[in-house]
């Protein structure tokens with residue numbers, strides 16, 4: 001099974017690039033399952049129902065979120081209508097939406113996707129380790145699901161590395177998101193879980209986290225918020241992680257970061273092009 005994850009899609013330009021590229025990527029790499037993080041897809045903050053539907057139509061099987069999940073207030077309502085949209089599982093009980101779901105891949109395989117948020121330098125949600133552990137106990141790899149993907153939306157590399165090793169051998173892949181800068185530590189962990197500390201974003205990297213740099217620079221200099229953050233509109237780099245999974249075990253055999261377009265040095269999972 002071939003899985004692709006794309007990191008936080010930022011604003012209109014990020015969205016446009018993903019919508020254009022995803023059908024081609026699905027074809028080129030014969031992708032069986034695609035997850036992307038959509039927490040910044042609406043003007044950099046949150047997601048709308050129309051944008052969610054565009055991303056799903058373009059070929060995303062599941063869209064995950066993060067700390068910006070509910071920046072667009074309509075998400076509090078429409079998230080209940082969309083089972084392919086996940087918000088972090090460790091929000092307090094009663095939060096609209098769901099943090100995990102079982103989905104069908106093109107191959108017919110059952111794929112469990114979990115979205116969780118870290119707590120280091122972030123909001124104090126419930127424990128993400130225990131929340132993920134409960135899901136993995138209830139739906140074991142190759143018992144309840146053929147493959148298991150976790151988007152761990154967290155600031156601290158330590159917390160992401162700890163979670164990767166905590167679930168090693170029990171999930172197909174753990175992909176870090178939230179920092180918007182791709183790391184180069186992708187690998188298959190000793191027990192077979194593919195891992196990367198951060199997948200990076202789908203956006204303009206000549207920016208501050210995908211936003212036009214002027215306002216962030218001004219806030220660092222003066223500590224005064226003068227204007228709104230606006231998504232940068234320069235050439236977009238699509239950034240994510242490709243994972244090849246052994247159908248017999250549900251564990252990863254190979255993984256490679258994907259970076260295409262824009263100003264970052266490109267990488268491609270060429271092992272998939274026959």
Ligand SMILES: [Fe+2]
Pocket residue numbers: 008039040066178179180
């Ligand atoms: Fe983000």
Ligand SMILES: [Fe+2]
Pocket residue numbers: 039066067068153177178179
């Ligand atoms: Fe985030």
